[in-house]
Amino acid sequence: MSAPVLVLNIGSSTVKYELLDGRSGERHAEGLAERLGEGEGLLTHTAGDGARSVKRLERPDHETAMAAILDAFAEWGPDLSRITLTAVGHRVVHGGSRFSAPVLIDDRVVKAIEELVPLAPLHNPANLVGIRIARRIFPGVPQVAVFDTAFHQNMPPAAYTYAVPPDWITEHGVRRYGFHGTSYAYVSRRAAHLLGRPPESTRLIVFHLGNGASAAAIDGGRSVDTSMGMTPLEGLVMGTRSGDLDPAIPAYLCRSAGLTPEAVDRALSRESGLLGLAGAGDMREVRRRAAQGDPAAVLALEVYRHRIRKYAGAYFAVLGRVDAIVFTGGVGENDADTREKSLAGLERLGVAVDPERNRAPGPAEREISPAGAETAVLVVPTDEEREIALQACELLGSG
Template identity: 50%
Template structure:
């Protein structure tokens, strides 16, 4: 059977990334991205090519420039276009073929992800206009977490806020957590979705998740991607009354407080130096106190979250590190695990430090539950989910009523 091609599009607020994926392959056929859209500095780039200027380009302009680059890599027609959509609310519990109803649903959830959903919509609409004859599929970051039970996703707030306004915990990074849990099952000799896993997706955005037999049971992010772990520039959990305290004592308005919590906090705020873990590790080695504190808080809060999420599982078969920091920072893994000895999790220092960048591997000490480092591949997950949806719909059309 021919391995089909899927174009995966990830539209950000000022960027758009695309990856051409072949079914079953672990590597992209081609990838490219455009950045700083809607500014005079807009540009696009791809591996092996120089950066090209696209002054004031919007998402459609960027796709107009990027799509012709695919031609040299096509050995067959594209079967589907898979779009990452950050927030699907309760309406979308799995991938959906995009139509007017789905577009309206994505737009209706925009207040829950005001920086993300409108950008995702821009990419979708541009792709639909430029590739009108190819099926377009939306894959939602929140969908994987729709298996959480009410006792995990409800806030202790009046019922009307949930029933009428949808105020609940949704969770994010679903495609990443789903992908690495599947890989963890395979790497440890289990059936495809079997296992009770704790997963830590650590990048500029960070979240943890408890996964049982391929289903999310709980996760650290909530209504928005601000809840939970310390991140690059996001605070993660703070006292809910901090907003009122800052308003009363400093006279700050809501936009100023939101900027503080989303853009000026996390590793950047604690260190006073950078949101990049690589820079902080270098500064820590040179005696920078702020970098030392930021890394220690980051790892402690991560360990505390993972330990708390364990109560959502009947057992812990292992812990997964993924994302840019999780995959590449041996120090972060070691410090985090130093707080988790109470759970019987112990790292092998030599295996941890010897693991090469971009490689999957096991780093647990003898007698410890599995500790795995697994590079995430959200684009592959989106491609596979898109094709699975198309196959299922095709089968339903062929099956007599």
């Protein structure tokens, strides 16, 4: 490995990790510690040769999970004690307006991420846990923070400004920040390559569709608009999040139903979306129920696809010209029905999906629109860990 980078993507109950070469992108190991905070956790480690090993963890927390991950590298390889790491790269969800690029982590940066916790109370605290543990375990290794929000920091003011009282903006940081930026950075660059165009002259609409879902209008490799807002709640319908709704609804429910603000916030974030409409947050289960004739699941799919189609049309207007619509994320990469039916009716905009190309097995990165289509439709698998490793190496001058 010429530039080995350990990438940590830490959530409230998971630690996802990869060891890869920051220059070539070659993977040497990856894994997931999950169910942290529960009675029994699980660690799955996959070495570079594809060999997979599983270990059960008794009453794990993030600290014990990181210790188990180090043991997994020592036992199943490659042994981190024999590798001089170039960096440890950390995914940090919210960088506010302070961070528009990756940064070398020091005490000042840790304090700034702490101050941003109110903007991402479910994510930044877990990211900080990983940073503190990694700084202690790897004291001599540069630690780099890569922010989900950074890619969107150059949006024009008209796109990120909400029409609210000015002190909300200046004193409380109320504005559109956007998320999934690491994914958009990687996918937009790969899409331009697939089109045979330089990124700086390519205009794209990208849909990152997973349990969390968002859309972005990207002009010349820069975000000019995105669907998620101050938090990851705004925009598309998601697994458990509502996406767009009338902003008066929370206050109405507090008055009419006697709900507390915390209860409304919890419901919109964890009990809405596909889960609220269909009783299941996983797209595969919703489609299975719809195929069996469940009317709630049928409606959920219609609402989900309608929202995607609406954002596609809006971002055509924002960009003026669109070279490609790109699907990525777990649903975007694997659900042919979602891709085809979400774009149905946009033929006058030069958008069409070829059914055979859309459903045929093929290379991971591929075009699924008819040959010669005015606006290409692409599938590009995301690789956020590779992007984090690349950005870490570029920051350190090792890329």
